[in-house]
Every structure is written in structure tokens, then in C-alpha cells.
Amino acid sequence: xxxxxxxxxxxxxxxxxxxxxxxxxxxxxxxxxxxxxxxxxxxxxxxxxxxxxxxxxxxxxxxxxxxxxxxxxxxxxxxxxxxxxxxxxxxxxxxxxxxxxxxxxxxxxxxxxxxxxxxxxxxxxxxxxxxxxxxxxxxxxxxxxxxxxxxxxxxxxxxxxxxxxxxxxxxxxxxxxxxxxxxxxxxxxxxxxxxxxxxxxxxxxxxxxxxxxxxxxxxxxxxxxxxxxxxxxxxxxxxxx
Amino acid sequence: xxxxxxxxxxxxxxxxxxxxxxxxxxxxxxxxxxxxxxxxxxxxxxxxxxxxxxxxxxxxxxxxxxxxxxxxxxxxxxxxxxxxxxxxxxxx
Numbered sequence: 001x002x003x004x005x006x007x008x009x010x011x012x013x014x015x016x017x018x019x020x021x022x023x024x025x026x027x028x029x030x031x032x033x034x035x036x037x038x039x040x041x042x043x044x045x046x047x048x049x050x051x052x053x054x055x056x057x058x059x060x061x062x063x064x065x066x067x068x069x070x071x072x073x074x075x076x077x078x079x080x081x082x083x084x085x086x087x088x089x090x091x092x093x094x095x096x097x098x099x100x101x102x103x104x105x106x107x108x109x110x111x112x113x114x115x116x117x118x119x120x121x122x123x124x125x126x127x128x129x130x131x132x133x134x135x136x137x138x139x140x141x142x143x144x145x146x147x148x149x150x151x152x153x154x155x156x157x158x159x160x161x162x163x164x165x166x167x168x169x170x171x172x173x174x175x176x177x178x179x180x181x182x183x184x185x186x187x188x189x190x191x192x193x194x195x196x197x198x199x200x201x202x203x204x205x206x207x208x209x210x211x212x213x214x215x216x217x218x219x220x221x222x223x224x225x226x227x228x229x230x231x232x233x234x235x236x237x238x239x240x241x
Numbered sequence: 242x243x244x245x246x247x248x249x250x251x252x253x254x255x256x257x258x259x260x261x262x263x264x265x266x267x268x269x270x271x272x273x274x275x276x277x278x279x280x281x282x283x284x285x286x287x288x289x290x291x292x293x294x295x296x297x298x299x300x301x302x303x304x305x306x307x308x309x310x311x312x313x314x315x316x317x318x319x320x321x322x323x324x325x326x327x328x329x330x331x332x333x
Binding site: 058147 | 245294306315319325333
């Protein structure tokens with residue numbers, strides 16, 4: 001029987017996720033329900049034109065306002081501020097960040113929770129690069145870029161975590177608060193900076209292998225621009241941390 | 242200390258040691274064997290690092306797990322979720 005008073009707040013920043021939002025929430029409710037942990041889901045919609053918020057309102061009626069919290073914003077404002085916004089409304093003592101497009105599977109959340117309890121970690125990071133972690137839907141080019149970029153990051157930053165650009169993580173709420181305050185980068189580099197700063201501040205990082213199912217890759221190829229801005233961001237972290 | 246400074250420190254250390262031995266800057270009268278061995282070491286290290294990088298990245302790409310089962314499971318659960326949500330009154 002669950003005797004712990006821990007509560008887990010899942011932050012779901014959304015933009016045009018009308019199709020995926022019901023599915024990710026159904027999966028979250030299923031796996032939290034099965035495992036018995038106390039939870040809430042905070043949907044942070046950035047003014048999606050496709051009606052994501054209306055779907056979220058229906059889901060709130062189905063699952064209850066104590067489980068599904070809606071904290072929308074007027075327009076697309078970026079991930080860092082979405083986390084800050086979400087944390088302010090979170091009543092849990094732990095915060096889980098993940099993508100809402102079904103690339104991250106809620107079945108790993110109980111494993112994150114158990115890992116955190118096992119080692120008392122300040123944050124637990126999902127890794128695609130260790131153990132039975134992996135990816136579905138990537139071609140050779142994408143895998144090469146991913147592993148190459150990760151190798152470069154490991155050599156330059158020696159971060160003590162195998163997957164720095166991943167965004168499927170569990171944080172103690174106060175840890176996430178402190179880190180988001182200090183981070184200045186955007187995009188992939190923001191997630192990297194979070195872990196690098198966590199190390200700097202002496203926080204402990206645990207890892208859980210996860211599978212990442214990419215259904216979007218075909219539509220949005222990783223282009224030269226993103227690679228260039230990644231390298232710039234990496235070099236900035238190299239020079240400033 | 243930033244990572245950049247750590248690297249600069251490390252490279253300076255190695256660079257100075259190499260310079261001292263190769264060009265005999267401290268006039269230690271080292272046997273010429275030492276100088277001959279020391280001289281190509283920087284290039285040698287770069288080549289070794291290059292090969293190590295290629296081998297490591299190559300190995301990691303080759304052994305990158307393809308999560309077929311995860312994708313299948315997700316597809317099945319999506320179907321299940323849609324049915325259940327329809328019953329609960331969700332209008333997609």
C-alpha cells in the first residue's frame with residue numbers, strides 16, 4: 001500500500017498537440033493508476049491554433065480538475081518559461097518533464113520514481129544511449145549525428161550523464177526551480193545546460209534507459225541550422241562552465 | 242574553473258613538457274633517443290584520438306538500439322486509448 005506522501009507533477013508544454021494530448025494523458029493516467037503514485041498533469045498550451053486547449057478541457061472533465069490542470073499561455077514562449085510557469089502551479093514535490101508527442105512513454109515514469117527513491121537522486125534522466133535504451137524511426141544519418149554530437153559533448157564537457165539532450169526527466173521540484181533560474185540557452189542546449197549546472201551545484205543525477213519513438217522525424221529533418229546552433233551552444237557551455 | 246580553462250591548462254602542461262624534451266630547453270643533455278621519440282608525440286596523440294573517436298562513434302551507431310517493440314506497443318495502446326476515450330465521451 002502506498003504510504004509515501006510524494007506527489008508527482010507532470011509538466012506537458014503543448015503546441016498543436018490536439019491528436020496526441022488525449023493519448024499521452026490516457027497513458028499517464030494508466031501508468032500512475034497502476035503504480036499507485038499520487039500525481040497531477042499540468043498542461044501548458046501556448047495558444048495552439050488547432051484547438052489543443054479545447055481537447056484539454058474535455059479531458060479535464062473526464063479525469064477531474066485535481067488530476068488535469070490547465071495553465072495555458074497566449075503564445076509560443078519557449079520551454080524554459082513553460083517550466084517556470086508550470087512549477088508555480090505544481091502541488092507535487094517532484095516534477096516530471098517530457099514531450100507531449102508520444103515520443104516519451106509514460107511507462108518509464110514508475111522506473112524513474114523507483115530509481116529516484118533507490119539513490120535519493122536530485123534528478124533522474126532518461127537515456128537513449130545506455131542499457132536497453134534506444135530509438136525507433138531514425139535513419140543512419142540521424143543516428144550518426146546524434147552519436148557524434150553526444151561524443152563531442154562527452155569529450156568537451158565530461159558531464160557524468162550519458163544523454164544530455166534528452167528531455168524526459170524527473171526532478172525534485174526545488175532542484176528544477178534553481179536550475180531553470182540559472183539556464184540561459186535554448187533548444188537542445190537548454191537541456192544540456194540543465195545537467196551541466198546540476199553537476200556544478202553538486203546535485204546527484206541518476207539514469208534510466210528509455211525508448212524514444214520518433215514519429216515526427218520524417219517531417220522535420222535535422223538540418224544544418226540546428227547543427228550549427230547546437231555546436232555554438234556547446235562551445236558556449238564549454239567556455240563558460 | 243571552466244572546461245575551456247582545464248583544457249588550456251592540460252594542453253599547456255603537455256606542450257611545455259614536450260618542448261622541454263624535444264628542444265632540450267633546460268640543457269639536460271638527454272640522449273637523442275628521447276628527443277627522437279618525443280618529437281612526433283603530439284601528432285601521434287592527435288591521430289590516436291582521431292581513430293578512437295571514429296571507432297567509438299562507429300561502434301555506438303552500429304549498436305544503437307532500434308526499439309521495434311516499443312513502436313508496436315505504442316500503436317496498440319493508441320488504439321486502446323482511442324476506444325476507451327470515445328466511451329468516456331471524448332470528441333476528437
